[in-house]
Amino acid sequence: MGGRAGARATYPAGGIPMKIRVDSEKCQGHARCYGLAPEIFDVDDYGQASVLLDEIPPELQEKARLAVANCPEYAIEIVSD
């Protein structure tokens, strides 16, 4: 996934910044992301997933990667890492 510079001001010392996005065209509401990481994702009444956090803190990044790797629609993308 392409790293994108800028946009972000600060992040916790020692942590690696990560941003993720859900492609709403691809998302079909499997809700695997919500099941794996409800701290990061929500899924609305119609199955549309969204990302709750602007930046994924280091302690949740492994979970974010798991969500990416389990989405059957390849709808979750790490946009900066």
Next chain:
Amino acid sequence: MSHTAPVQDWATDFDVLDPRYVSDPFSIWDDLRKSCPIAHTDRRKSSWLPTRYDDVTAIAHDIAHFSSLKVAVIPGDEDEDPNADFDGPNLEYGLPPISADPPLHTWTRRLLLPWFSHTRVDSYVPLTRELCRGLLDRFADEGRADAAADYAQQIPVRVIARILGVSTDLSDTFTGWVRDVLEFADDPERRQRGAEGLLNYFLGQLEDRRQHPGDDLLSELLTTEVDGTPVDDGIVLGMAALVLIAGVDTTWSAIGSSLWHLAAHPDDRRRLATEPDLMATAVEELLRAYSPVTMAREVTEDVEYGGCPMKAGDKVLMNFPAANRDPEAFEQPDEVQLDRAHNRHVAFGSGIHRCAGSNLARMELQVALEEWMARIPEFSLAEGQEITWAGGQVRGPRILPVVFP
């Protein structure tokens, strides 16, 4: 008439109702993936059977060439005329949204989805748990049970009945109708009997809800307006029937297959008993390894896919169970790894027809396994007693004798 001769060549003459396919489709898919990854048959109707993950998901996403108007794996009268011999509202739309393409698919699906959202499904957990405990009470002290008929089969039908707002006392009748439609689809009389029973029952229920509306799904569908117009009676009937048909055999099969696996694999069973935190991941792995559901698509115009000359009107069987065993998509796919971390399975389909009830199914499977494991952590297949499997559209055990201390 159905063709029941044993299959000699799976690549050119497959039959999903062949006893060998029903009992062990896995080795057949393995062979096909290596030799002819999209098999064909002229039995019943010209049909194609993809076995690779990439093909199944690509076809599921190509809704222009592969329509959902006829989703039955075993062709029946409704392939010719959806109203064949049924004296009721017009069912020309079949069972939307599952047997619909956009735009009908889109708005009927939006009406159903909130009933199966994860927040709504959370509210069904207590009744599901209570139901499972009540079933276990009946046989936990007996030392033996039929894990399919006494347990798995009893759970989803009752939860769905509550959501629809119909009597759970009729659960056995509902189960009979759904089995007639799905499992005995190759027997025109049973299939017809199941469809008529179901539709006539819901006709009466809809009339009743018109008089006495409640806070159930049927009542809501009757009072909903879409773009200022009430939903056509035939569409409401089709949606009601769909929720029951799709919500019973499928999840019950997943629960049964999972219990079969745990009964037959003591290491996995003990691991799940000692590491309950593994349950959510294990549920996804069991769904992957024993995906119950195959849906059909109909080819809309002549198209060549993967070197196969598919003709308009042909069926394509969306082999999600085989996709989930594809070694190109999963490491050691025939091995159940309860802690499998990377598991992009498509047990609930792929694309716009992702199972609308997947949150509910997943919850029921997890609660059913949790409650069983809490009460009966040690159990095994009953020696010398026959296990029977249903196959075709939905695969799962129907008789599953187990014993426990």
